[in-house]
Amino acid sequence: MLPEHYQLLAKQVAEFIPASRIITDYTRRLAYGVDASFYRLVPQLVLILDDETEVVRVIKAAAHAKLPVTFRAAGTSLSGQAQSDSILIMLTNNWRNHEIVDLGLKIKLGPGVIGADANKYLLPYGRKIGPDPASINTCKIAGIAANNASGMCCGVAQNSYQTLDNIRLVLHDGSILDTADQASISAFKKSHVQLLERLHILAIKTRSDEKLSALIKHKYRLKNTTGYAINSLIDFEDPIDILAHLMIGSEGTLGFISSITYNTVIEHKYRAxxxxxxxxxxxxxxxxxxxADANVSAVELMDRRSLASVSDMKGLPEFIKTLGKDVGALLIETRAANQQLLTEQIADLENLLSDFKQTNVIKFTDVASEYSQLWAIRKGTFPAVGAVRETGTTVIIEDVAFPVEQLADAVAKLQGLFEKYHYDEAIIFGHALDGNLHFVFTQDFSTQAEVDRYQSFMDDVCQLVAVDYQGSLKAEHGTGRNMAPFIELEWGKEGFSLMQQLKALFDPSFLLNPGVIINDDPLAHIKNLKNLPAAHDIVDKCIECGFCEPVCPSKGLSLTPRQRITTYREIRRLTASNDNPQQLRELEKDFNYLGVDTCAATGLCADRCPVGINTGDLIRDLRNVRNTKYQGLSQKLANNFASIEKMTRVSLAIAGFSQRLLGNSVMGGLTGTVRKLSANNIPLWSKYLPNKARYQPKVISNYSSVKPKVVYIPSCASRSMGQAVDATEQRSLTEVTYAVLAKAGFDIISPDFTGECCGMPFNSKGMFDEAEQKRSSLLTKLTELSENGQHPILIDTSPCKSMLLENTAATANLSIYEPVGFTADVLAEHLVFEQLNDTIMLHVTCSSRRMGLTDKMEQVAKLCSHNVVIPEHIQCCGFAGDKGFTTPELNENALATLKEQVPSGCSVGYSNSRTCEIGLSHHAGIDYQSILYLVDKATTSKEV
Incomplete structure (x- = not known):
């Protein structure tokens, strides 16, 4: 039960925010409140806001109730700045707007735009945003700006502070300032005279204080995000400019960023x-x-321990394992506008470096696959520590900056502290040109002795960095709660007092993200520490970074992979401790739907996870436990799959007949009523549901033929599910596949596969034995038909290939394809492609993404059509086998933005999974088909 004052606020905001975006239940408050830091606070109320008007009204309502608010973007922050034990404000997808300005010289971005997406929009203009944090594929623009995040190539010159053009803000009183709008500025100058005058006075005082001004200049020649951007007080005279730049790095403690416009920087095409x-x-x-003065875009330093942590990575030279204990390395990148310049720069750098003794070198390469492998070394260091940490410990990554001229001594002293406090696994890497070092270590917070060790270590680190070397305690990760107690140590009384005055000026009631940056508690950094108890071998290595979240189809509906793991950890902790039985029951009840039932188990999260965790594996394991009572039934289904398949075909035939007889409107009404009466246990019907497929096995007529041969297995979905009753194209997928293969001159080996299955329907439900039974049976048959791999095997849906490949031993000698790979690698040699003028939609299935087919699928589509549209922000359709029938809200959530992205005049879309195509058709309002239909339409036989 929420405290009364939060209940009253929730009731008040319900007048203008729908109940679905007001989160009061404990399970989601716990899950939504997690971020990448090692702190844990549970908000009392989570509000998910849709536009600026809602932000203004919530801020005013919270201020009236004297309740603190915290603004949250992606939650990838590492210092505890995105957590709250009061009101947490999150954003809907409506904040992802962008506008290219001045042919890409500027870009206006909503706070919800992911950093990598901003660069994608700018790529055609040869530009990018300046900040390039390691989390750019996940973190959002509001977080990038609010933390003044930088990165490997950004340095000091290209961060948000330096590349800010204008900004739109909501302040503590609900007032709005848009620094790109002269009318807004004029109105603000009238309504906030005292604030601007006070800023002007503070700027004059700061500039006249020679000692403080000198300190500010020294600190900001380094990377520095400790405290507020008080350099704005000496860099600018206009209070509006000062105010705008103070917001950069303010971590949501001074106001809310509604939009920001960046001056962009050049993105050179050539690199090595x-x-x-x-x-x-x-x-x-x-x-x-x-x-420092050479033509380099990045110089990344790695110590011997960091190199050792990745020494087993695939493709790395063996000598890395035998390097001496004192060795250091530099990963160097240079970029240029053309190949000639790049070649000259490489020669200059090699000549410069020849003056220094080297033990080994991996020479400059401009081959994308090769330099990507080099960067994988650097990017793999942090996850490598996380992957080997002991269960129950957390991974801490700190980031500091030293004057470059003192870097060698500082590194030695830092390594000495690792030895003193027995952080034997600690590694150092960082952005060397800026003196910006990250150090990573593992920490157990479960005992007071371990907390004390951490506290003493951090005291010594802060003394070393801030006092002994006059460096930055935070270079790019933000102050948060973690460094708040040490701001005065770095900035002195005058600097810290100035920051306190700024906080009081912008947030007089201290209701905006309290405890972050300005915090009177000297022990704030060792309170509210996150507990990471053992929960399950599959997910125990999770560091809750949130990198998985952008690709999760249930994000916005229920829980993301990070949130599932957080919730499950708490369930396991409460189960072991028996601390709060009532809370445990609530969590378990909610998790059944939020965690288990609405997980698509696609595995896309594993591709984004720094330590490779597939949360879907956990969910399937939990389903296995939950479905134990159905073991007998599942075995019968596996043993009688042919009968199930035939029953499915009969059911689809009846449904198709009824649809033609009754019409879509009546059919929808009747089935909708039946579904409600069944408590949603009857599958959802739509006019895009398939009719019975026309499936006819094809027996090869002449095995001695000189024609190339292919084993073609229609999936169980393709054998059962034809086209929708109203679809323009009525040929079944098997018919189209036969036609394409015949056109290409293949002899087709495709006997009756009725009853055969890859095992996916069983595997997704955690019925692992039955899944393996079906997969093994099919692979045995395919091995025989392909004459032990002499002939390629085509299975016409991508999830089936993915499932078969999981049995690596049985597939080692087989060449198994789905439609995209088969078209690109095999059919392309036998067909003539002619691009159509049709505008088409293309959906890359999650299984295709996991198999690395994204680029190939786009290439095949573009061979067939001049106009290919791949919708944004849809990584998975959420149909997830049969969940589109049983849990249709997951499919609806995943494809919420699809229909609006279908261009006018586009009437067809393509994919490579029959079940996915049902949900895509339903939510796009156009027919989706296998990409083989497109290949058939755009090709002719190649003359011999």
């Missing part, structure tokens, strides 16, 4: 990378100083 290894860190750091 090298890794150079030096005998010790002193030589390594000396090379960094020499590279």
């Amino acid at each position: 990378s090298s890794i150079v290894f030096f005998p010790d860190m002193r030589t390594t750091c000396s090379a960094v100083s020499a590279l």
Whole structure:
């Protein structure tokens, strides 16, 4: 039960916010409140806001009730700045607007735009945004700006502070300032005279304080995100400019960023990378100083431990395993406008580096696959520590900055602290040109002794960085709660007092993200520490970074992979401790739907996870436990799959007949009523549901023929499900596949496969034994038909291929394809493609993404059509086998933005999974078919 004052606020905001976006239940408050830091606060209320008007009204209502609010973007922050024990404000997908300005020289972005998407919009213009944090594929623009996040190539010159053009803000009193709008500025100058005058006075005082001004200039020649951007007080004279730049790095403690416009920077097309290894860190750091004025875009430093952590990565040279204990390395990248310049820059850099003793070198390469492998070394260091940490510990990554000229000594002192406090696994890497070092270590917070060790270590680190070397305690990760107690240590009394005054000026009631940046508690950094108890082997390595979230089809409906793991951990903790039985019952009840039933189990999360966790594996395991009572039934279904298949065909035939007889409107009304009466246990009907497929096995007539041969297995879905009754194209997928293969000159080996299955329907429900039974049976048959792999095997839906490939031993000698790979790798040699003028939609299935077929699928589509549209923000359709029938809200949620992205005049879409195509058709309002229909339409036989 919520405290009364939160209940009253929830009731008040319900007048203008729908109940679905007011989160009061404990399960979702716990799950939604998690971020990537090592802190844990549970908000009392979560509000998911749709537009600026709602933000204004909520801020005013909270201020009136004297309740604190915290603004949250993607929650990838590492210092505890995106958590709240009061009101947490999150955003809907309506905040993802963008506008290209001045032919890409500027870009206006909503706070919900993912950083990588901003760069995607700018790519055709040869531009990008300046900030390039490691989390750019997940973090959002509001977080990038609010933390002044930078990254590997950004440096000091291209961060949000330096590349800000204008900004739109909501302040503590609900007032709005748009610095791109002169009318807004004029109105603000009248309504907020005292605030602007006070800013003007603070700026004058700061500039006149020679000691403080000198300190500010020194600190900001380094990367620095400790505290507020008080450099704005000496960089600008106009209070509006000062105010705008104070918002950068303010971590939501001074106001809400509604939109921001960046001045963009050049994205050079040509690039090359090298890794150079030096005998010790002193030589390594000396090379960094020499590279400071060279033509490089990035110089990443790695110590010996960080290199050791990734030494087993595929494709790395063996010598990495035998490097000396003092070795350091630099990953160097140079970029240029053309190949000639790139070649010249490489030669100059190799000549410069030849002055330094080297133990080994991986020479500069401009081959994308090769330099990507080099960057994988650097990017793999942080996850590598997370992957080997002991269960129950958390991974902490700190980021500091030293003056570059003192980097070698500082690194040695830092390594000395690791030894003093026995952080034997700690590694150091970082953006060397800026003196910006990250160090990663594992920490157990379950005992007071461990907390004390961490506290003493951090005290010494802060003394080393801020006092001994006059560096930055936070270079790019933000102050948060973690460094709030140490701001005065770095900035002194005058600097800290100035920041306190700014906080009081912008947030006089201290209701905007309290406890972050300005915090009077000297022990704030060791309170509310996150507990990561053992929960399940599959997910125990999760560090709750949130990188998985953008690709999850249930995001916005129920829980994301990170949130599922957080909730399940709490369930396991409460089960073991028996602390709160009532809360445990609530969590378990809610998790059945929010965690288990609405998980598509696609595995896309594993591709984004730094430590490779597939949360879908956990969910399937939980389904296995839950479905144990149905073991006998599932075995009968597996043993009698042919009968199930025939019953499905009969049911679809009856449904198709009824649809033609009654019409779509009547059919929809009747089935909708029946579904409601069955408590939603009857599958959802739509006019896009398939009719019975026309399936006819095809027996090869002449095995001795000189024609190429292919084993074609129609999936159980293709054998059962034809086209929708109203579809323009009425040929079944098997008919079209036969036609394409015949056109290409293949002899087709496709006997009756009735009753055969890849096992996916069983596997998704956690019926692992039955899944393996069906898969093994099919693979045995395919091995025989393909004459032990002599002939390629085509299965016409991508999830089936993905499922078969999981049995690596049985498929080792087989060449198994789905439609995209088969078209690109096999059919392309036998067919003539002619691009159609039709505008088509293309959906890349989650299984295709996991198998690395995204680019190939787009290439095949573009061979067939001039106009291919791939909708944004849809990584998975959420149909998930049969969940589109039984849990249709998952499919609806995943495809919520699809229909609006279908261009006018477009009447057809293509994919490579029959069940996915049902949901896509339903939510797009156009027919989706297998991409083989497109291939058939756009090709002719190649003359011999």
